[in-house]
Amino acid sequence: MASPSKFKISCIQLAVSSDKSLNLQNAKNKILEASKNGAKLVVLPECFNSTYGVQYFDRFAECIPNGESVKTLSAAAKEANVYLIGGSIPEREEPSGKLYNTCTVYDPEGNLIAKHRKVHLFDIDIPGKITFQESATLNSGNSLTCFDTEYGKIGVGICYDIRFPEMAMIAARRGCIAMVYPGAFNLTTGPLHWELLQRARAVDNQFYVATCSPARDTSASYIAWGYSTIVDPNGQILATTDHKEDIIYADIDLEHLKTVRQSIPIYNQRRFDLYPNVAENFKE
Ligand SMILES: O=C(O)CCC(=O)C(=O)O
Numbered sequence: 001m002a003s004p005s006k007f008k009i010s011c012i013q014l015a016v017s018s019d020k021s022l023n024l025q026n027a028k029n030k031i032l033e034a035s036k037n038g039a040k041l042v043v044l045p046e047c048f049n050s051t052y053g054v055q056y057f058d059r060f061a062e063c064i065p066n067g068e069s070v071k072t073l074s075a076a077a078k079e080a081n082v083y084l085i086g087g088s089i090p091e092r093e094e095p096s097g098k099l100y101n102t103c104t105v106y107d108p109e110g111n112l113i114a115k116h117r118k119v120h121l122f123d124i125d126i127p128g129k130i131t132f133q134e135s136a137t138l139n140s141g142n143s144l145t146c147f148d149t150e151y152g153k154i155g156v157g158i159c160y161d162i163r164f165p166e167m168a169m170i171a172a173r174r175g176c177i178a179m180v181y182p183g184a185f186n187l188t189t190g191p192l193h194w195e196l197l198q199r200a201r202a203v204d205n206q207f208y209v210a211t212c213s214p215a216r217d218t219s220a221s222y223i224a225w226g227y228s229t230i231v232d233p234n235g236q237i238l239a240t241t242d243h244k245e246d247i248i249y250a251d252i253d254l255e256h257l258k259t260v261r262q263s264i265p266i267y268n269q270r271r272f273d274l275y276p277n278v279a280e281n282f283k284e
Pocket residue numbers: 046121122158159160161163183184185186189190
């Protein structure tokens with residue numbers, strides 16, 4: 001059977017609390033709701049199962065695949081019959097005990113088909129606004145991630161990873177039709193860069209970009225921006241929301257992607273002879 005040329009993606013902007021069981025149950029209900037509304041690929045937010053913050057990662061961390069979050073997500077993907085990009089959870093690696101910010105991905109049979117450990121840790125210091133140092137407790141992943149579906153390849157990054165265009169570009173050159181980022185920007189960098197980065201990655205690579213944030217909780221120590229968004233290969237916003245709990249939907253249309261790439265053919269016009277290896281070019 002020919003691959004379908006269009007399918008629905010959905011991002012669940014989940015209200016996340018400090019009660020893990022409640023978060024998992026809420027996520028499962030919303031995954032089933034998105035599926036009933038036609039979604040074939042469902043995305044959860046960064047740190048969807050627990051409170052986000054360096055002081056919380058250890059307390060909430062689980063092993064993969066032997067933790068309760070993986071069990072719940074696998075069952076939810078199967079029951080909903082969807083591909084599921086399971087946001088991220090704090091992961092404890094055994095026996096090293098090292099912690100990671102990790103996204104797990106499931107196929108519609110509930111098989112765990114990919115795992116992305118956040119590659120670029122969120123270490124920033126904007127004086128008077130926000131200081132955050134994920135590397136105080138987390139380790140960074142060492143590989144780039146994409147997975148196959150019958151619709152096409154999908155790339156995955158987590159939040160701060162979106163600031164690194166090289167990662168998205170490699171995904172595009174590997175044939176990805178979309179890059180998906182569970183993420184939780186904040187009240188400083190959200191209004192500054194959240195939408196801009198998504199549209200930039202989409203236009204750079206002429207593919208779809210989707211982001212999925214937790215809903216905003218003003219009583220949390222880290223307040224998420226919200227505004228989960230889906231962008232098309234022209235950089236146009238197909239779906240977005242505000243800061244409250246919500247589910248957004250859009251079609252990923254492979255004919256549209258082809259048309260955009262044919263109309264402005266930068267994909268085939270790159271001068272790799274001039275920039276074969278960007279890092280090498282910095283060496284004098
Ligand atoms: O890049 C930013 O401004 C925010 C990143 C972030 O919140 C994260 O990586 O968790």
